Amino acid sequence: MHVHHLLNNNSIANKFIAQLRDTSIQNDRMRFRRNIERLGEILSYELSKKLNYSSEEITSPLGISKVSVPKDEIVICSILRAGLPLHTGILNYFDDAENSFISAYRHHPNDDKEFEIKVEYLASPSIEGKTLVLADPMLATGRSFVNVMHALKEMGTPKEIHLVAVIGAEEGLKLLDDEFPPHTHLWIAAIDKELDSRGYIVPGLGDAGDLCFGNKKQH
Numbered sequence: 001m002h003v004h005h006l007l008n009n010n011s012i013a014n015k016f017i018a019q020l021r022d023t024s025i026q027n028d029r030m031r032f033r034r035n036i037e038r039l040g041e042i043l044s045y046e047l048s049k050k051l052n053y054s055s056e057e058i059t060s061p062l063g064i065s066k067v068s069v070p071k072d073e074i075v076i077c078s079i080l081r082a083g084l085p086l087h088t089g090i091l092n093y094f095d096d097a098e099n100s101f102i103s104a105y106r107h108h109p110n111d112d113k114e115f116e117i118k119v120e121y122l123a124s125p126s127i128e129g130k131t132l133v134l135a136d137p138m139l140a141t142g143r144s145f146v147n148v149m150h151a152l153k154e155m156g157t158p159k160e161i162h163l164v165a166v167i168g169a170e171e172g173l174k175l176l177d178d179e180f181p182p183h184t185h186l187w188i189a190a191i192d193k194e195l196d197s198r199g200y201i202v203p204g205l206g207d208a209g210d211l212c213f214g215n216k217k218q219h
């Protein structure tokens with residue numbers, strides 16, 4: 001897997017990540033969602049550098065201009081819930097992409113720290129031979145990305161896979177590296193060292209779905 005780590009270089013993205021993590025700012029839900037969306041835009045810009053381009057002659061009012069434009073058939077697939085604002089950011093840039101939505105949530109069967117990932121809802125076009133952009137802001141254990149990719153198999157085999165995340169933990173990156181094809185790209189803003197005993201990223205930002213949309217009842 002090719003890992004592209006945005007915060008390796010200083011940019012305005014640092015400020016958006018700082019605001020997502022900051023307990024004195026992150027409870028402003030509109031800003032929280034918009035910061036995820038802004039990072040979706042920045043990560044999409046970076047990702048666009050690895051797409052396939054072909055030259056087109058564009059007619060302007062004063063002449064002809066040769067421009068290289070991306071030609072890939074993109075399907076953006078987001079993992080509900082927290083993937084929604086990231087999806088909006090990615091779609092802001094790849095505005096003619098097809099779209100796919102899939103749900104994944106942590107189910108705690110015994111009311112303890114153990115959980116399984118439930119994938120229940122999928123609405124998707126075919127991804128056969130297309131460029132799949134799979135988005136979820138949090139990459140903790142990596143099990144949501146892996147289970148979702150498994151569920152997407154019935155939609156075909158993509159030509160290229162780009163995973164987009166905002167904050168990841170090293171353990172999750174390792175699982176993706178083991179489970180995804182070697183040519184997969186991961187576009188990620190920040191990488192943290194650890195998970196806590198409940199599988200939350202430390203320092204991370206807390207629960208991204210709840211910060212976007214409010215608490216949900218555990219079931």
Ligand SMILES: O=P(O)(O)OC[C@H]1O[C@H](OP(=O)(O)OP(=O)(O)O)[C@H](O)[C@@H]1O
Nearest residue numbers: 081082105106139140141142143144209
């Ligand atoms: O890498 P993992 O260990 O699978 O964890 C990451 C997942 O956890 C969060 O979802 P959550 O289950 O909290 O659902 P939500 O988005 O509805 O809050 C997050 O949005 C990811 O989908």
Ligand SMILES: O=c1cc[nH]c(=O)[nH]1
Nearest residue numbers: 140200201206207208
């Ligand atoms: O740190 C984490 C881990 C999973 N899901 C989140 O929203 N945050």
Ligand SMILES: [Mg+2]
Nearest residue numbers: 207208209210
């Ligand atoms: Mg959540």
